[in-house]
Structures are given as C-alpha cells and as structure tokens.
Amino acid sequence: MKALTWHGKRDVRVEKVPDPKIEEPTDAVVRITSTAICGSDLHLYEVLGPYLKPGDILGHEPMGVVEEVGLDVTRLKPGDRVVVPFNIACGSCWMCDRQLYAQCETTQATSQAKGAALFGYTSLYGSVPGGQAEYLRVPQAHFGPIKIPETGADERFLYLSDILPTAWQAVRYADTPPGGTLAVFGLGPVGQFCARIGRHLGADRVIGLDLVPERLEMARRHGIETLDVSQLDDVPGTLIDLVDGRGPDAVIDAVGMEAHGAPLGRIAQTAAGLLPGTLARAMTDRAGVDRLVVLTAALKAVRRGGTVSVTGVYGGEVDPMPLMEMFDRGIQLRMGQCHVRRWTDEIMPLLADDDDPLGVADLRTHRVPLTEAPQAYEMFQKKRDGCVKVVLVP
Incomplete structure (x- = not known):
C-alpha cells in the first residue's frame, strides 16, 4: 500500500510499505477513505523529529471502511463505516472505567512514562503506524472505532477522530459560565471548533485571536468576534479592557509549543533538533522548553478566578510559569490529551443535524490526493494559499 512516511525534518514522502494485517484478536483493518493533517502533525515535521525514525507512518485523523476484524471484535463487521479515534484505548481498564481514555493502562507507553498509545505519533506514544495511508491496522478495535451512518460526506464525521472532540473537551474544561465570555487563542482547526x-454551549461572547487573515475571516463567518494579534501591542491588556476591565471568564490556548513571537524558545527547539537523535531526545526529556508566549498571555488575560484550558500540545520539561500571579489571581488550569470516546455520544447528534450547528462543512480548505501529502504539509505549515485544514484522499 501507499503511505506517508517520515524521513527527517520537513522531509515526508509517500512510499510503498507492507499492507497491515490482523496481529491480535482485538485488531481490525480499515481501508482509509479520508484522513486529515493535524496541526500537531506539524510538530513531527519540525520539533519532535528526534522521536521518529525513517519510515514511520504518520497521521492520526483517519476514517474508512472495515475490511477485516479479529476474533474478539464482535461490534464491527467488514463493510462498516467507521471513524478511528487518535488515541488507542481498551475501554475496560481502571482509567477507561473513569472515561480517562487518553490514559488507558492497557496501551500506555510505560517505557516512556506517557499515556495511551497514539496512531502515527512517535516512540513517545508507542510508534503505532498512522492513518495517512491506504490501510490502517486498528488495535483495540473492540472498543475504539466509532460506527457512523453508511451515507453522508466523509467530512461530516471525519473530525470525530481528533479535532472535534478535542475542541469539545477544551470548552468543557474551560467551563465558561452561562452568559459569560470565552477567549480562544489560535484559530487553526481546533481553535475554530472551540469558538x-x-x-453552542452557552457562552454569550466568544473572542478569537490569531494573525492569519483567512482564519480570522472564517471565525467571523460563524459569529465570532476576532482580534488580529499582529496589530496589538498588549494582547492581555486588550482582552481585559474589552471584557469589563476584568478579562474573559475563560481562555483556551489552542496554539501550543510552536507559538509565534517566542524567539528564545524557537532557538532552543532548533538547537535541540540539530543534535543527533539520542542527544536530542535526552535534551528534550530533561531540559526541553516551549514557546510560551500564548500560554503566558492566556494566564494574564483571564479574569481573577477564571479558567485557562490548554488544548495546544506542549512538550517542555523546564518551562517557566508565572506561578505567583496565577496563585494570587486564583486561576484554574486544565489541560490534557483528549479522551475522544468520552465526548463522541454528545457530539454525534449535532453531526446528524442537517443544519450543521458546528459548521463542520466549513473548515476544510484543501482536499488533495495522498500522493500530494508532502506538498500539503509544507503548505499547511507555511499557511500558504489560505490553508486552514487539509484532508487527504488515499
């Protein structure tokens, strides 16, 4: 089969690789019909390369049709149409019983002291082959895949694999009071859905912040107030002034480790990436730093007693935090990998609604063949051609 494989910094290639097969009784093999590029895939393209090896198959936002199932998979059959969550969970361990599926104890990458295994996401999370491919082996298929209707465009359901439940969790964690104000830093795909x-969940006012014109315009189409941060000298101060001199009740950081405007963090990340793989991993594990300009702004902008919800991916180990200010202002901080299956039953009725209340039909800007994935990665990273979301078609 054809699959997108990693070969180095900004070097991904579509190559022929062996077809996946059933290896465990709880496996399934899915023929991929659509698979998306996620913003966190760009971290692999740039910062997290030390945790990959040449030939690793990328991608964690897939959907398709079941081709084959293992003996213990009774809830699926060949021909079923499914979306595959990006995290791999058994559904029955201590963590899964508490709906903490991103911490599944059956699939935890214990050798790396990390949570549940992820598709296509480095040795930190199990080195499981990803879904930017023609076929995908799905472990724990007795629980993970989400059955969807036989009809309807792929993109009505594709985002259940990651970004839609990730945004849903971020908003739930933000816990904006009814009639309150929510600010969303970063209007990439997850930020768009957060806003x-x-x-939809009751915020009276939602303010989205970004510096990419196409993202700001997309948010405005959905009734979101926007701020172009490239035009602001003091982002937290502006938000505080806009919201009663107090600041938003809740703020979501949907940006993460590669935020613009953090030159020292960028230098540190670049320096780590220049080291040989073993040294780069050691440096990142012990002394990794993130670009914290967005997280710091979120912490300074939220009102006293408010909540900051972090859904952007961070990977630092020695990141400085303004703890005195956070403590004094009574800020609540929530974060974490999305527990996809925890939220899908809440979201599914909205996807079945012909009125499309979450606007899933207005997100993807580019749909291209899998063979053009390397060019699509570059376009997405450099924000060319109005790119907000890319869907690949095997």
Whole structure:
C-alpha cells in the first residue's frame, strides 16, 4: 500500500510499505477513505523529529471502511463505516472505567512514562503506524472505532477522530459560565471548533485571536468576534479592557509549543533538533522548553478566578510559569490529551443535524490526493494559499 512516511525534518514522502494485517484478536483493518493533517502533525515535521525514525507512518485523523476484524471484535463487521479515534484505548481498564481514555493502562507507553498509545505519533506514544495511508491496522478495535451512518460526506464525521472532540473537551474544561465570555487563542482547526462550540454551549461572547487573515475571516463567518494579534501591542491588556476591565471568564490556548513571537524558545527547539537523535531526545526529556508566549498571555488575560484550558500540545520539561500571579489571581488550569470516546455520544447528534450547528462543512480548505501529502504539509505549515485544514484522499 501507499503511505506517508517520515524521513527527517520537513522531509515526508509517500512510499510503498507492507499492507497491515490482523496481529491480535482485538485488531481490525480499515481501508482509509479520508484522513486529515493535524496541526500537531506539524510538530513531527519540525520539533519532535528526534522521536521518529525513517519510515514511520504518520497521521492520526483517519476514517474508512472495515475490511477485516479479529476474533474478539464482535461490534464491527467488514463493510462498516467507521471513524478511528487518535488515541488507542481498551475501554475496560481502571482509567477507561473513569472515561480517562487518553490514559488507558492497557496501551500506555510505560517505557516512556506517557499515556495511551497514539496512531502515527512517535516512540513517545508507542510508534503505532498512522492513518495517512491506504490501510490502517486498528488495535483495540473492540472498543475504539466509532460506527457512523453508511451515507453522508466523509467530512461530516471525519473530525470525530481528533479535532472535534478535542475542541469539545477544551470548552468543557474551560467551563465558561452561562452568559459569560470565552477567549480562544489560535484559530487553526481546533481553535475554530472551540469558538463555535463555545457559542453552542452557552457562552454569550466568544473572542478569537490569531494573525492569519483567512482564519480570522472564517471565525467571523460563524459569529465570532476576532482580534488580529499582529496589530496589538498588549494582547492581555486588550482582552481585559474589552471584557469589563476584568478579562474573559475563560481562555483556551489552542496554539501550543510552536507559538509565534517566542524567539528564545524557537532557538532552543532548533538547537535541540540539530543534535543527533539520542542527544536530542535526552535534551528534550530533561531540559526541553516551549514557546510560551500564548500560554503566558492566556494566564494574564483571564479574569481573577477564571479558567485557562490548554488544548495546544506542549512538550517542555523546564518551562517557566508565572506561578505567583496565577496563585494570587486564583486561576484554574486544565489541560490534557483528549479522551475522544468520552465526548463522541454528545457530539454525534449535532453531526446528524442537517443544519450543521458546528459548521463542520466549513473548515476544510484543501482536499488533495495522498500522493500530494508532502506538498500539503509544507503548505499547511507555511499557511500558504489560505490553508486552514487539509484532508487527504488515499
């Protein structure tokens, strides 16, 4: 089969690789019909390369049709149409019983002291081959895959694999009071959904912040107030002034480790990436730093007693935090990998609604063949051609 494989910094290639097969009784093999590029895939393209090896198959936002199932998979059959969550969970361990599926104890990458295994996401999370491919072996298929209707465009359901439940969790964690104000830093795909979900779940006012014109315009189409941060000298101060001199009740950081405007963090990340793999991993594990300009702004902008919800991916070990200010202002901080299956039953009725209340039909800007994935990665990273979301078709 054809699959997108990693070969080095900004070097991904579509190559022929062996077809996946059933290896365990709880496996399934899915023929991929659509698979997306996630913003966190760009971390692999740039910062997290030390945790990959040449030939690793990328991608964790897939959907398709079941081709084959293992003996213990009774809830699926060949021909079923499914979306595959990006994290791999058994559904029955101590963590899964508490709906903490991103911490599944059956699939935890214990050798790396990390949570549940992820598709296509480095040795930190199990080195499981990803879904930017023609076929995907799905472990724990007795629980993970989400059955969807036989009809309807792929993109109505594709985002259940990651970004839609990730945004839903971020908004739930933000816990904006009814009639309150939510600010969303970063209007990439997850940030777009955070803003729309925030309004759907009862925020009276949602303010989205970014510096990419196409992202700002997309948010405005969905009734979101926007701020172009490239035009602001003091982002937290502006938000505080805009919201009663107190600041938003809740703020979501949907940006993460590669935020713009953090030159020292960028230098540190680049320096680590220049080291040989073993040294780079050691440096990142013990002394990794993130670009914290967005997280710091979120912490300074939220009102006293408010909540900051972090859904952007961070990977630092020695990141400085303004703890005195956080403590004094009574800020609540929530974060973490999304527990996809925890939220999908809440979201599914909205996807079945012909009115499309979350605007899933207005997110993807580019749909391209899998063979053009290397060019699509570059376009997405450099924000060319109005790119907000890319869907690949095997």
